Amino acid sequence: MRGLGEERMNRVGKNGAIALLCSLMLLSGMGTAQAQQKGTTQSAKQSAVKVSNKVSTDLVPQIVKEVSPSVVGIIGKGDVSQVNANSDRYNLMHGTGVIIRSNGWIVTNAHVVKGLKNATVVTTDGKSYKVKEIFMDETSDLALVKITANALIPVKFAKSIQDTEVGEKVIALGTPISFSLRNSATVGVVSGLNRGVNASYRLIQSDTAINPGNSGGPLVNMKGEVLGINTMKFAAVGVENMGFSIPADTVQYVINQLMKYGEVKRxxxxxxxxxxxxxxxxxxxxxxxxxxxxxxxxxxxxxxxxxxxxxxxxxxxxxxxxxxxxxxxxxxxxxxxxxxxxxxxxxxxxxxxxxxxxxxxxxxxxxxxxx
The missing domain is CATH 2.30.42.10 (PDZ domain)
Structure with missing residues (x-):
């Protein structure tokens, strides 16, 4: 009996050991599964973070937000001899400008302000200012406009466009078609540099959408710097996305001459x-x-x-x-x-x-x- 009891006990002990081993293996498996699940969850979170970071690398919204306060709309009555009175019952013309000095100096295209009467500048916060002075240089198609204002936010011009590359992403800001569409943004790339087309100076070509009213607005790079002032585009059947901008170095040259002499001494x-x-x-x-x-x-x-x-x-x-x-x-x-x-x-x-x-x-x- 004693031997049988010991044998029974041994059997029970062995069975218990086997059960314990199975339990441990089960727990170990559960732990591994949980670890794997946890690892998968962490991996998913890391992927989500990467995706989130990838989305946040798009600088366009941030640059538009930063530069937009320096972009203004310019509106006034056009020259009746140059405008079809039937096309606009109020005979209004408009364009875009860029603040270059905090005390109210704005650069735009000469063709935007030429013949413009009762010209008014509207800033991004909705404030209106009467234009006090205009200095034009039709050769470069640039003009300076002065309003009575303070604490305006001037743009930052690129020091040189020599580092600009074809294919580089750019943003155009302006007032296309309707004055109610002020500070509209379009995105494209630099299509070409040093273009000598229908102008006295070399121009920047881009495929950003530029429409009537965008004239005088900035072409901005991904550093938030103004590469140029939008001046014209090719528009014809079969022609698409061919806009041109006056490079920053030419803009600065004309600005300095107008500020110093009131004209460009060529x-x-x-x-x-x-x-x-x-x-x-x-x-x-x-x-x-x-x-x-x-x-x-x-x-x-x-x-x-x-x-x-x-x-x-x-x-x-x-x-x-x-x-x-x-x-x-x-x-x-x-x-x-x-x-x-x-x-x-x-x-x-x-x-x-x-x-x-x-x-x-x-x-x-x-x-x-x-x-």
Whole structure:
């Protein structure tokens, strides 16, 4: 009996041990499952955080919020001779402007304020201000507008557009179509740089939607800096998303001149110049410019004649009118420059005192320009 009891006890002990082992294994399995579930939950949370962070990297809403207070609407009565009175019962015209000084200085397009009467500026907070002064430069299509205001928020211009890349995301802010649509934002990319199209200076091309009323508004990069001022677009059947902006460096050049002189004092070579056929059609070219007419006494004194050929100004090669305009942003009338030219088959250097003249006056009978 004793042996049987011990054997029974041993059996019970073994069975108990087996049961305990199974319990431990079950608990261990449950723990592993819970750990796996916990790990899955943590992984899901981390993924959610990553997705959340990914969404938050879109800077467009933040930049629009930051720059928008510096963007204004400009409205007034248009010139009856330029506007179809039947198209607008109130004969109102509007555009966009950008605050550049906290004390009420605003930059916009010259074509926005030209002929505009009773011009009014409306800020993003809904306040209205009568325009007190306007300084225009139609050559660059830029103008300065002054209102009586303080503590306005000026924009920050890009110091240089040289670091801007084609394909870079940009935002256009403005007042398209209706004045009630002030501070509308459209997003696109830089389509091209240094575009010499229908303008005296090189422009930035982008595919951001630019509509009537956007003129004078900013083209902004992802740093919240103004790359340029929107000025025009190509509009025709089959043409889409081809807008152009005046680069920040040209805007600053004109602003500084208008602030200092009340006008832009542009230098002139005192010559009528003709571009090569390649330059006219936009082909890559290093062909020089030909003198078609000598217009100033300074040019005559320098010994320049018709049919002479111009290669460079102060060591910088020029192959188009826009090249000269861009170069002359660093000069004033009265300064002396050295011209590398060809005259009667000889390569010569002419010293020329820059005269004062308007810019880019094309000869209607040819492709010549007065500079």
């Amino acid at each position: 230098p002139s070579l005192g010559l009528s110049l003709e571009e090569s056929w390649s330059a006219i059609v936009g082909l890559p070219s290093d062909d020089p410019l030909m003198v078609t007419k000598v217009l100033s006494q300074e040019a005559e004194k320098a010994g320049i004649h018709e049919d002479d050929v111009l290669y460079s100004i102060n060591g910088t090669a020029v192959t188009s009118i826009v090249d000269i305009n861009e170069l002359f942003k660093a000069y004033l009338p009265g300064q002396t420059v050295k011209l590398l030219m060809q005259s009667d088959g000889d390569i010569v250097i002419r010293k020329l005192v820059l005269s004062r003249q308007g810019l880019l006056i094309p000869d209607e009978e040819s492709e010549a320009y007065e500079l």
